Amino acid sequence: MRDTTVTIIGAGIAGLASALALLRSGQRVRVFEATRELAEIGAGLSITPNAGRALIALGLRDELDAIGSKPPLGVMRHYASGEVLVRLEQDQSVATYGVPLYHVHRADLHQSLVDAVRRIDPQAIVLDRTLTGIVEDERSIRSTYNNDATHSSDWLLGADGIRSSARAALFGQDEPKFTGYVAYRGLVNTADLPSGCLDPPLVMAVGPRRLLMRYPLRRGTLLNIVAIASRAAWTDEGWSVAAPVSELVREFADFDAQSRAILERIPTDKCFKWGLFDRDPMTTWTRGRATLAGDAAHAMPPFTGQGAVMALEDAVVLGRAVAAARDIPEALQRYEAARHARTVQALAMSRSRANLYFGDDPGEQIKALGAGMREIRGLYDYDAGTTPV
C-alpha cells in the first residue's frame, strides 16, 4: 500500500495524529481543516499511560516530556466546607505502567502534532476547507469543500470530531445526544492567585450534582479548571461557546471561598462552556474507501478522560494496519477490527460513571469517583504500538 493517497478530514487530535502515523507508513496525505488558522484553543487534557505509549509510538516522546506536567499531590474536598475528604496518592504510573501520566494543554499537544506532520510534509495540512460532500467510485473517493474546492484520493479518513460531516455524508445524519451535563473550562495564571490556592495544586471539590477540578499545566504557570454541572438541555448555538465568568461563579456559588476566589480570577477570554454530547456506538464506521477516527467514530463524554486518548490510539493502530495490509479494504478492516471493541468499552465506562459521580451526597460521590479511577486504570495497559492488527 505504499504511496496510496489519503484524504483526512479535520486537523484535530485524531486527524493530525493519523496524518503522522500514515505519513510514517508511506502514505501520501492531505488533511483538510475547516478553521482558517490553527489558533491556541482548549485547555487541559489527561495523557494517561496508554496515550503516552501512543505518542511514543508516533515518535513524540521528547515533545511529550517537554509539554507534559506530572500530576502533583492532590485532595478531594467537601464542596462547601473545603474539608479534605480523601488524600490522593502520588501518581505511580511510571512504576506501574512504565510510562508517566501527564496533563497537557490541548494547544501544546496540537502544536506538537502540527509541527511533526509539517516536518515530514510542509504542504500536508490545508486550512479553510470545510467538507460538504463525499462521492466514491470504483477507483477513488472525491471530497468537496465550502469554496468549490474538490480533492480526490485512494481513500479517506473522517476525523472531524463529534459533529462530523464525514460521518453524516457516509452514514446519514444522526444527531449526537446531550448527556445532561455541561463542562466549563478555564485557565488562570497561577501568578494571579491568592496565596494558599495551590496548596495542594490538584483539587477536586465534590458537590451535589457538580464537580470542580483544578490542576496545573505548563510547568505550574497555569491552573486548569474544569467545572461540570447538570442541565436539562443544551440550548446554546454550537457545542462550545464563550461563557461569562459570572455564570460559572453563580453555578458554584455554594462552593468554598477558595474555589470561588479561583473561579473569579478566570480571564473573560479564557472561560468556555461545552455541552457534553455522545453517540451510541456504531456497528461499523467503515464504508467502501472511507473510515472514521476519534470523536467522529466514537464520541464519548469526558468522565473517564479518554476522548483524546482514544483518538491517539486510533491513529497508531491505523498506521500499523495500513503498513501491514496489501490493499485498502484489508487495511480498513484490520483497523476497525482492532479498535471497535476497545472504544465501545471506553464509551460504556464513561457513560456508566456519570450518574454515580453526580449524585446528591458527596460521600457517595467520592466512593464512586474512587471506584471509577480504579476501573479506568484497567484501560492503561493497552499498547497501540503492539496490539494485534
Ligand SMILES: Cc1cc2nc3c(=O)[nH]c(=O)nc-3n(C[C@H](O)[C@H](O)[C@H](O)COP(=O)(O)OP(=O)(O)OC[C@H]3O[C@@H](n4cnc5c(N)ncnc54)[C@H](O)[C@@H]3O)c2cc1C
Ligand atoms: C478547538 C477545540 C478545543 C478543545 N479543547 C478541549 C479541551 O480543552 N479539553 C478536552 O478534554 N477536550 C477538548 N476538545 C475535544 C477533544 O480534543 C476531542 O474530544 C478529542 O481530542 C478527540 O479529537 P478529534 O480529533 O476526534 O476531534 P476534535 O479535536 O474535535 O477535532 C476535529 C477537527 O475537525 C475540524 N472539522 C470539523 N468539521 C469539519 C469539516 N466539515 N470539515 C473540515 N474540518 C472539520 C474541527 O475544526 C477540528 O479541528 C477540544 C476540541 C476542539 C475542536
